[in-house]
Amino acid sequence: xxxxxxxxxxxxxxxxxxxxxxxxxxxxxxxxxxRLNFPKTTLFFAIETKLRDGHNYVTExxxxxxxxxxxxxxxxxxxxxxxxANLIFVNQPLDALQLxxxxxxxxxxxxxxGITGSNGKTIVKEWLNQLLVSDFExxxxxxxxxxxxxxxxxxxxxxxxxxxxxxxxxxxxxxxMERLEKIIQPNIGIFTNIGTAHDEGFKNRAEKIAEKFKLFxxxxxxxxxxxxxxxxxxxxxxxxxxxxxxGKYDKSDLQILDIEVKxxxxxxxxxxxxxxxxxxIPFTDEASIQNAITCWxxxxxxxxxAEKIAExxxxxxxxxxxxxxxxxxxxxxxxNDSYSFDINxxxxxxxxxxxxxxxxxxxxSDLAYFDENxxxxxxxxxxxxxxxRVITIGPAWYKLQYLLxxxxxxxxxxxxxxxxxxxxxxxxxxxxxILLKGARKYAFEQIAKILENQVHQTRMExxxxxxxxxxxxxxxxxxxxxxxxxxVKASGYGSGSIEVATMVQFYHVxxxxxxxxDEGVALRNSGISIPIxxxxxxxxxxxxxxxxxxxxxxxxxxxxxxFHDFLVNQGIKNYPIHLKIDTGMHRLGFELEEMDKIVALLxxxxxMVVKSAFTHFVASEDPNEDEFTHHQAHIFKEAIQILEKGIxxxxxxxxxxxxxxxxxxxxxxxxxxxGIGLYGVDSSSLHQETLETVATLISTIAQIHHVKAGETIGxxxxxxxxxxxxxxxxxxxxxxxxxxxxxxxxxSVFIQGKLAPIIGNICMDMAMVDITDIDNVHEGDxxxxxxxxxxVWDVASKIGTISYEVLTSVGQRIKRVYIEx
Ligand SMILES: *Cc1c(COP(=O)(O)O)cnc(C)c1O
Numbered sequence: 001x002x003x004x005x006x007x008x009x010x011x012x013x014x015x016x017x018x019x020x021x022x023x024x025x026x027x028x029x030x031x032x033x034x035r036l037n038f039p040k041t042t043l044f045f046a047i048e049t050k051l052r053d054g055h056n057y058v059t060e061x062x063x064x065x066x067x068x069x070x071x072x073x074x075x076x077x078x079x080x081x082x083x084x085a086n087l088i089f090v091n092q093p094l095d096a097l098q099l100x101x102x103x104x105x106x107x108x109x110x111x112x113x114g115i116t117g118s119n120g121k122t123i124v125k126e127w128l129n130q131l132l133v134s135d136f137e138x139x140x141x142x143x144x145x146x147x148x149x150x151x152x153x154x155x156x157x158x159x160x161x162x163x164x165x166x167x168x169x170x171x172x173x174x175x176x177m178e179r180l181e182k183i184i185q186p187n188i189g190i191f192t193n194i195g196t197a198h199d200e201g202f203k204n205r206a207e208k209i210a211e212k213f214k215l216f217x218x219x220x221x222x223x224x225x226x227x228x229x230x231x232x233x234x235x236x237x238x239x240x241x242x243x244x245x246x247g248k249y250d251k252s253d254l255q256i257l258d259i260e261v262k263x264x265x266x267x268x269x270x271x272x273x274x275x276x277x278x279x280x281i282p283f284t285d286e287a288s289i290q291n292a293i294t295c296w297x298x299x300x301x302x303x304x305x306a307e308k309i310a311e312x313x314x315x316x317x318x319x320x321x322x323x324x325x326x327x328x329x330x331x332x333x334x335x336n337d338s339y340s341f342d343i344n345x346x347x348x349x350x351x352x353x354x355x356x357x358x359x360x361x362x363x364x365s366d367l368a369y370f371d372e373n374x375x376x377x378x379x380x381x382x383x384x385x386x387x388x389r390v391i392t393i394g395p396a397w398y399k400l401q402y403l404l405x406x407x408x409x410x411x412x413x414x415x416x417x418x419x420x421x422x423x424x425x426x427x428x429x430x431x432x433x434i435l436l437k438g439a440r441k442y443a444f445e446q447i448a449k450i451l452e453n454q455v456h457q458t459r460m461e462x463x464x465x466x467x468x469x470x471x472x473x474x475x476x477x478x479x480x481x482x483x484x485x486x487x488v489k490a491s492g493y494g495s496g497s498i499e500v501a502t503m504v505q506f507y508h509v510x511x512x513x514x515x516x517x518d519e520g521v522a523l524r525n526s527g528i529s530i531p532i533x534x535x536x537x538x539x540x541x542x543x544x545x546x547x548x549x550x551x552x553x554x555x556x557x558x559x560x561x562x563f564h565d566f567l568v569n570q571g572i573k574n575y576p577i578h579l580k581i582d583t584g585m586h587r588l589g590f591e592l593e594e595m596d597k598i599v600a601l602l603x604x605x606x607x608m609v610v611k612s613a614f615t616h617f618v619a620s621e622d623p624n625e626d627e628f629t630h631h632q633a634h635i636f637k638e639a640i641q642i643l644e645k646g647i648x649x650x651x652x653x654x655x656x657x658x659x660x661x662x663x664x665x666x667x668x669x670x671x672x673x674x675g676i677g678l679y680g681v682d683s684s685s686l687h688q689e690t691l692e693t694v695a696t697l698i699s700t701i702a703q704i705h706h707v708k709a710g711e712t713i714g715x716x717x718x719x720x721x722x723x724x725x726x727x728x729x730x731x732x733x734x735x736x737x738x739x740x741x742x743x744x745x746x747x748s749v750f751i752q753g754k755l756a757p758i759i760g761n762i763c764m765d766m767a768m769v770d771i772t773d774i775d776n777v778h779e780g781d782x783x784x785x786x787x788x789x790x791x792v793w794d795v796a797s798k799i800g801t802i803s804y805e806v807l808t809s810v811g812q813r814i815k816r817v818y819i820e821x
Pocket of ligand 1: 535616656657673674675676677683
């Protein structure tokens with residue numbers, strides 16, 4: 001099945017078509033410029049979403065070799081692109097994408113399972129894949145790409161060798177499911193359950209269920225739970241297909257008789273066609289039990305024998321959907337993405353690997369079936385990705401290793417995982433980012449286990465999607481034409497300035513601000529190209545600043561004169577600067593009375609141009625100080641008036657930090673400076689619930705002691721126990737930023753859903769917590785110091801400080817682990 005751009009243009013209702021090479025073959029569809037792998041054969045759809053406009057990436061993609069674009073009519077396209085590329089102009093690129101893929105889907109006459117429901121869609125899909133992979137060539141949604149964009153990209157992967165499709169559909173608004181149905185065209189439906197998620201978009205539950213059922217408009221069979229009578233009745237009322245129900249309800253097709261939760265597994269007894277069956281699942285939580293039963297019902301419908309079902313369900317594996325980076329041996333980091341292996345998911349994982357700023361290594365297994373061309377494609381893909389070392393595992397790669405020669409710095413080809421495990425120490429893996437990508441049967445988790453030394457490691461997990469979400473939340477409070485400066489000082493409030501900067505640059509934030517020049521240099525060295533303001537600097541830094549195109553904050557006459565002399569010496573004119581005005585903080589900046597003089601200097605010399613002028617609120621979060629806040633804004637207005645009149649050109653005016661963005665819309669001026677809010681803390685306390693947690697500090701338990709009543713814990717015998725107690729030692733101390741004032745029962749950590757008080761004095765590298773009242777805690781278990789479950793502001797208030805300090809106090813020796821999705 002192949003398409004040329006001409007075929008595609010004839011399939012789409014377009015306003016205009018301009019083809020410079022109408023025979024260009026299209027193999028990949030792309031909507032996210034970061035995921036580009038095969039420029040020549042990619043068709044990019046420039047889609048405009050709330051967060052960004054795909055048209056802004058067209059030129060960049062053209063420069064990377066992309067030649068095929070679907071764009072919205074009326075949008076400005078750079079001349080080089082319109083003259084040299086294939087362009088299809090449509091009313092709505094998203095509609096065009098969906099229409100094209102719906103056409104593609106209609107070419108296949110195979111069973112296609114469509115899954116929806118409030119929770120469990122991805123788990124059910126992945127488990128069905130595990131359970132059916134030996135019977136079918138399955139094409140399925142990668143990860144959880146179940147949105148209006150994700151679904152067409154998933155369904156596009158259907159190819160003639162597939163004989164089963166499994167796709168999930170997720171919606172948040174009325175009208176969306178109809179569109180997804182047309183793309184997936186399922187003939188078997190699975191409804192997982194109905195919950196409260198995404199309730200906002202719907203009038204009531206019935207409307208939400210009815211909307212989800214639109215996926216099943218044309219299915220022949222729907223598998224659904226029977227115990228929710230509203231769901232069951234609506235299915236009977238709205239759908240004409242056959243229903244296969246499961247549940248305790250005695251008319252269920254698969255009637256659940258009994259669920260027995262054991263230590264590490266759950267036994268489920270059920271009746272089907274008057275016979276009783278038992279399955280054991282290797283999970284004990286309620287969600288897993290529900291999802292496993294849904295899979296059981298589906299396997300019955302797919303005519304899998306009872307013995308096979310029982311055997312396969314027993315070996316279900318947990319699904320970890322996140323791409324995360326874990327610390328590994330010799331300062332390496334490990335990205336374990338070996339739960340699925342196909343070219344599509346390899347592309348996604350490589351784009352993620354690409355963002356790591358160290359040597360990149362890929363460990364890759366043979367594919368599930370042999371196709372030499374596919375191996376060549378993979379080598380081709382890897383060689384475009386700046387990969388340092390490739391390690392292949394499996395006989396097919398072993399035979400084809402010549403394909404790799406000359407393309408990578410280091411190559412190791414091994415016949416089996418065992419051979420890898422016996423030899424890996426001789427490879428000298430060191431300070432590399434290692435991507436693990438292996439077909440199921442190679443059980444790459446053995447490799448992950450050996451390479452990870454994460455067991456002992458305290459780490460801070462940083463959620464990149466949460467950062468993006470928070471940025472979007474704050475955008476809701478400001479007018480679209482107002483610029484945003486993202487504050488990434490103090491290593492991005494502890495989260496890591498490079499990663500935060502990379503994310504906000506991608507989302508078209510206009511400016512970055514760092515405290516010192518060195519932080520700016522680190523950003524430039526990792527490819528950050530947007531303007532960077534340096535808040536605080538001295539004469540030593542001038543050269544660094546100029547070399548790296550950093551924009552200094554001029555806050556005093558002394559620094560003005562010094563920088564001026566430096567620029568004159570270098571023969572530099574009109575260097576961009578930011579002018580800081582002091583309106584009451586009395587930290588840095590020119591006073592109102594000094595404005596005339598600085599204006600005169602700026603006019604007299606042409607060494608600098610004012611890009612922006614700004615001041616900083618001292619208490620914009622505090623309603624008791626609102627009068628002072630207004631007073632500061634008043635002084636600022638006077639100062640910028642003098643400046644504007646004096647220098648005679650426009651500059652960016654800004655004053656608002658995170659809490660002022662929310663509390664003082666009248667003071668947004670031309671730009672706002674977003675700091676703590678980006679990192680998930682609403683300092684104004686008005687909208688905390690709309691933000692997502694970015695940083696979670698996690699440690700592990702080194703040892704558990706059983707201590708008799710009357711004994712003491714830790715230094716100076718400050719922790720006395722008055723009952724027989726269970727005490728866990730955790731691998732974090734005050735040197736890592738666990739403030740010593742949290743000791744002696746003042747603070748707690750979060751373990752197994754409960755709070756465990758910190759007992760005794762906190763040590764330099766360790767601390768002890770009382771887990772007497774918490775069951776099921778083991779040595780090696782993780783504990784949360786702050787984050788998702790234990791808000792950072794709660795920890796801060798226990799020691800009389802603010803979230804800013806707790807976040808930025810986390811020691812540099814603690815690894816930051818970035819969670820991508
Ligand atoms: C840190 C800082 C900000 C950001 O403040 P938040 O309260 O974190 O939003 C803004 N402006 C200046 C000058 C800063 O130093």
